[in-house]
Amino acid sequence: MDLFVSKYFNKIDKKGRVSLPSSFRNVLPKANRNEIILYKSIKTPSIEGCGVGRLKEIAKRINNLDFFSEDYDDFSTTIFSEIVTTNIDKEGRFLIPEELKLYAGIKTEAAFFGQGHYFQIWDQKKGLQNTEDSRRRLLKEKKSLRMILTQQK
Template structure:
């Protein structure tokens, strides 16, 4: 559904112009209703609302007595914000989430299948350098995987 990285800019009000290639899909999928939330990697996640709802339900159904689960619930559900694309395809990224992810003017919108990640450009470049270095080795589930 959504793939590839697209450099974009946030305007002075913190609005992001969704690339034209995604707008029609987002309009048909969710009428432009999106959820923006924090990610443990210090980027933001942007979900079409219908994709987010089962994730939120699953997170909320988990036990809040497990400290790790509770932390993840706080991070993802506690920071989730409803946003809506305006008539020209922009969304307002909430100031608290921009601060969380350290977003400045230059950002990268990265398609990840059913969702997007939104990264500060410099952090994204560091993330890619790290990925190319296979710093942590190849995950076991990818052994034998061929491209």
């Protein structure tokens, strides 16, 4: 499986280390399996992460915005300047920068949520609440959700 899926709740130890879930590590290309990027989510109080390869995809998305719009500058500033890279040790653990932990309200436990081509890190309580809210919003539009889930071919 080459997608980030499912959710995991891992502890942050006294040194600030936390295990990237094993199934997430396996999504990273064998070449850069010891490095990921992290940045503040734009829409939620959470941290988003992915392999360095996805940077290109993010750049492309932003590039598709109108170059002269305010959004363009805002997005590229907000995202690119806030990106940090972090190393994964031999045991599969990494450090979450203090600023990002503050932003997400994370203390001693990190809740990982798969998002397909990337993942999010939340405070457990906030993350579960967010999942519930998302699901509720979508169920209001049953048609579109069913379309995504059951459409054939």
